[in-house]
Amino acid sequence: MMMMVRKSKGLGERHQKILDFIASYQREHKHPPSIREIGLHCDISSTSVVNYYLDQLEKSGHLERDRKISRGMRLTGNTPLGDMLRVQMMGVIQAGEPIPVPTNDSFSSFTPDDSVEIAASLMPSKEKGKELFALKVQGDSMIDAMVNDGDIIILKPTQEASNGDMVAVWLSERNETTLKFFFKEKDKYRLQPANPTMNPIYIDKKESLEIKGKVVMVIRKVERYNS
């Protein structure tokens, strides 16, 4: 008479729906929803069932709960609050090495240590989707992209880019990683350095060019000059 999905493993449709609702509610109201509000918007007619799922989400680490306290819950994964988002630090990007990209594990592992928090107000427009990841720049090889050793770059995973986007690309034939503005021209790609005093490089369309992500932000913690 009624169907139930997802017995044990992983996140069910219901779980995801609740998670999403909490996030959107929080964004809109600046505070978490009550159990009953969750039930109402997620088509759950009993508070005990919502509580049931909340408990599971807490055990799986997606949620923190303050027992006995009204609306005492908060998401732990991305966007701890509506006004801040947390992106996963996937690793380092450097000239001669491939670019680490997020796997489809999506959620699960979220060690706060390996993540970067960013105020949502800083985020350009609609990129706020949680589909973001971070890389730490290693080496001075990307100074032509106006990016220093130690800088953190935030990017959106994608395989395609529009003209003018800054992309992180892997040139497998040259065994080279680079950060450039991307332009598709007649029979070649133009990779334009961010530094306007430097010249672009051209990649023939026959040559392999793997776009790994679109750069949306660069963050630099200015340390002491080391020399």
Add this chain to the structure above:
Amino acid sequence: MMMMVRKSKGLGERHQKILDFIASYQREHKHPPSIREIGLHCDISSTSVVNYYLDQLEKSGHLERDRKISRGMRLTGNTPLGDMLRVQMMGVIQAGEPIPVPTNDSFSSFTPDDSVEIAASLMPSKEKGKELFALKVQGDSMIDAMVNDGDIIILKPTQEASNGDMVAVWLSERNETTLKFFFKEKDKYRLQPANPTMNPIYIDKKESLEIKGKVVMVIRKVERYNS
């Protein structure tokens, strides 16, 4: 028999105490306190009095309240939460113009429009004091500092710098603003560009060199390449 202070103008001792308590409670519990909890820790025996002050704080803009909702309040001023800080955007920095610096008005004006929010976790160590300000870079004149047109730089106001600090300086005799790493040498100052491929410039100690601030962070929202 009992004293009451601060009749009308400004923030009273009571107001400040409540504000402080909400902030500290929020930091510790990750959610706002209830009216009764505030009363308890601020020596107010009646919930109606707490409510009374909360209303005032709301009217004066220090607080937002969600009526009827348990613990429905949040601070609006700086550091809306303990994990984020808001710095004032003082203006633009460009080659031929002096550097805008914060006046001693300190607080008062906090228009969210002219401010930048930063996750506290991004802030290098102890600079977190609210003595920070932001500038928007205008023009390509600072590419030698690895800073682009449109970048946002966060700095701590200071007139002195240690060797290796990146500083924003005004060279009044040259009518020039620049961003460089600062080194004091025998009888001159060495201003070292962040870009390691570029050469330093030297300023004789007789020449005027006004340090306006120490750069602690650079943030770049990557837009489309315009050309």
Add this chain to the structure above:
DNA sequence: CTTGACACAGAACAGGCGTTCGAGTATTAT
């Protein structure tokens, strides 16, 4: 078929919490 974990409903309980009201006291203005 039986058993047991799993998913869900519904109702009831109890405490948390914002709100409101009546009343009393101190300060300042008139």
Add this chain to the structure above:
DNA sequence: ATAATACTCGAACGCCTGTTCTGTGTCAAG
């Protein structure tokens, strides 16, 4: 002095909300 204003208390009301308990239908394993 008198009135108006600012501040404080205590208690009661009633909704909001998390918790808990009992019961039902589903599904897979034994």
